[in-house]
Amino acid sequence: MPSTDTSAAQQPALNIVLIGAGRMGQAMLSGIRAQAAPHAITAIEPHAPTRAVISNESGIRVLASIEALQDDADEQAAEVILLAVKPQMMSAVLSALAPLLRGDELLISVAAGTSIAQLAAACPPGQAIVRAMPNTPALIGMGITALAAGAHASDEQIQLAQGLLAGCGEVVLLQDEAQLAAVTAISGSGPAYFFALEHALLEAAQQLGLPAELADRLVRATGRGACQLAWQSSESPWQLQENVRSPGGTTAAALSVFEQRGFHALIAAATAAAAARAEELAVDNNPH
Ligand SMILES: NC(=O)c1ccc[n+]([C@@H]2O[C@H](COP(=O)([O-])OP(=O)(O)OC[C@H]3O[C@@H](n4cnc5c(N)ncnc54)[C@H](OP(=O)(O)O)[C@@H]3O)[C@@H](O)[C@H]2O)c1
The missing domain is CATH 1.10.3730.10 (ProC C-terminal domain-like)
Structure with a gap:
């Protein structure tokens, strides 16, 4: 049975990288930015007009490609990477991202139909991964996000994901990743x-x-x-x-x-x- 515990602890300020700032990426961005913790967020978005809108509206750092993250100093290294690209783009994105992963960051993917095993196959061994299925009312903080955690995500990292996504509305933690297809059909769509x-x-x-x-x-x-x-x-x-x-x-x-x-x-x-x-x-x- 899904639990409905959204009582994540007060979040520390984090370095967060959002890859793919389309409709869902922007909805999550607005939820996360509405939180009290002053997270340092970098968005990666290849579409120049979208980059301009995000940069003007939110003032966060927006880069055109994942490769541009290479130049980040250690103190800017991401603790959380949010993947919000279309499932069809995921394999190209993971190929570009994999060389930059240290292995200790939490990867949160919202891509429908991309399993934790598929994500893990492109990452260093032991990568902490959480799959999330949000929905667009996240834009006004009234979404619901279902989470399924991979074997290497610690309790603290699962709480971190719950806390971050609580800025977008309700959060439910699933016990079984297999429920995500049905969850996608009900609350995602x-x-x-x-x-x-x-x-x-x-x-x-x-x-x-x-x-x-x-x-x-x-x-x-x-x-x-x-x-x-x-x-x-x-x-x-x-x-x-x-x-x-x-x-x-x-x-x-x-x-x-x-x-x-x-x-x-x-x-x-x-x-x-x-x-x-x-x-x-x-x-x-x-x-x-
Ligand atoms: N929309 C929903 O209600 C909903 C609900 C639950 C889950 N999701 C999931 O959310 C994900 C995104 O969906 P969406 O509706 O937000 O799609 P979208 O509006 O097309 O957003 C995807 C964004 O990723 C960008 N992108 C493409 N390749 C990239 C790369 N290599 N690096 C960085 N960014 C890249 C796209 O830029 P370009 O436009 O230039 O290609 C686009 O801005 C999907 O996997 C979907 O399954 C969506």
Whole structure:
């Protein structure tokens, strides 16, 4: 069973290197930077316009390539390296990174479908590795990140990872890395499902004759309110749904269409496809 312990100790200031400052890298960056500890963060990002945005917005050091880290003095050596590149880029990134690893830094990877064993194969023996599956609400400190630790990550390093990622929202520690494919399908990709529902509601509102601006307001506020209510309530999502449905009423009319058209089967098939894709990525990234 996953534990939900997020009570990591007060974090010391660390030298952190973020490799890949795209959507997820930036979301984690904002969570980590919101913490009290004044971490020294270096981002590696090949895309020049993104480098300029990060440098202007956060003032952190941004380098164009991993190789540029070679010039860092010992006192700047990274204690934590966050890998936030696409799984397809991971093997090239690890080839460039491996010669620079001392072996005592903690590697945290958020790449879907890249296993701890695959990461370890490219690192010095005994490298401490934690796999993390965050989600984009990390951008506003309301994400949830699931962690799976490799055999060489010490309890202190696992706590360090929990503490750093707590800046992005909730953290759960998994006992089994194999759960990450399902976690990816539920919480990693999950925000997109909620946005897709809002997008569909927006289109439906306009088909019902509501002006776009009003539809946008209604949908965003309903989404925020419903999610907040579900978060705060001790009632199950099913019970909260039933609380809106009165017999013969408008919600009952809508939900009966959900039921007739197989809404639950659709969600089950969609999440199964996401979990299967996470497993496939592991094979694609490690064909041997
Ligand atoms: N997005 C999500 O909701 C989400 C959720 C959970 C986990 N993840 C994981 O997060 C990882 C990143 O996803 P993303 O959506 O953030 O992708 P993304 O926006 O494409 O970000 C990846 C970034 O890495 C950069 N990059 C590529 N090669 C690099 C290299 N050699 N060195 C340093 N940086 C390099 C890319 O630069 P260029 O644009 O120039 O190529 C890009 O800015 C993926 O592995 C994904 O599985 C994402």
